[in-house]
Amino acid sequence: MNLDHRDHALLKLLQADSRISNADLAAQVGMSASACWRRVKALEDAGIIDRYGAILNPQAAGLHFQAIVHVQLARHSEDDLTAFIRGVETRHEVVECYATTGQSDYQMRVLCRDLDAYNAFLETFLFRLPAVASAQTNVVLREIKKNTGIGF
Template identity: 60%
Template sequence: MQLDAKDRRLLALIERDSRLSNAELAEQVGMSTSACWRRIKAFEEAGLIDGYGARLRPEKLGLGFHAIVHVQLTRHDKPALKRFIEVIPNRPEVRDCFATTGAADYHLRIRCTDIDAYNRFLEDVLFTLPAVRSAQTNVILRDLKSR
């Protein structure tokens, strides 16, 4: 799908605030409401828009511990890797999970109530997986930009 300047502006507005009405979006982009609606439907059908949701404030929900965990695997055999991939993305503490290049094989963004809850995650979940060799934790002190 070829995107023009209006398409990119429309997508940026939706990404920033998906609760804007079609009329508000159309007005801000300078198009009719029917044309705006058709473009949004085309974006959805093309898979450019993956979904809509709310940005929650984790600290207001009692999730005050925030960290990036760099996970190194010791084993890359299929059963051990399969178990890691089955368990880790489905844990509520894991907000994001990325397979990466470099020193770590995976990077996890973790949110939980406190350091004790994080320690339980390490001991009861992460370090019980046979593929995991080590995990280095970087605690997030301040969130400067997050989407």
């Protein structure tokens, strides 16, 4: 699907406020409500709009510890990789995880209540996975830029 200027405008507005009414959305991009609804539906059907949701403030939710964890695997067998990925997918502390190039095999962003909760995460989960050789933790001191949307 090729995106035009109206698609970009719709996506920008929806990323800023996914609860915006279709009527308001249509008015802001200069479209009829029915044409706007069809365009948004097409963006959803094409998979460009993946989902809708609320963006939470971790600090306000009591999650005061944030880290970027660089994980190196000792073994890369299919079973070990599957166990690692399934395990990561089930842990609420892991909010993002990426397979990457470079020294580490995976980069994870982890949110916890505090340092003790993070230590428990390491000891009871991460270090018990057979494939994990090591994990290096970079504690996030402050956020410089955090953008959940895609710019156009």
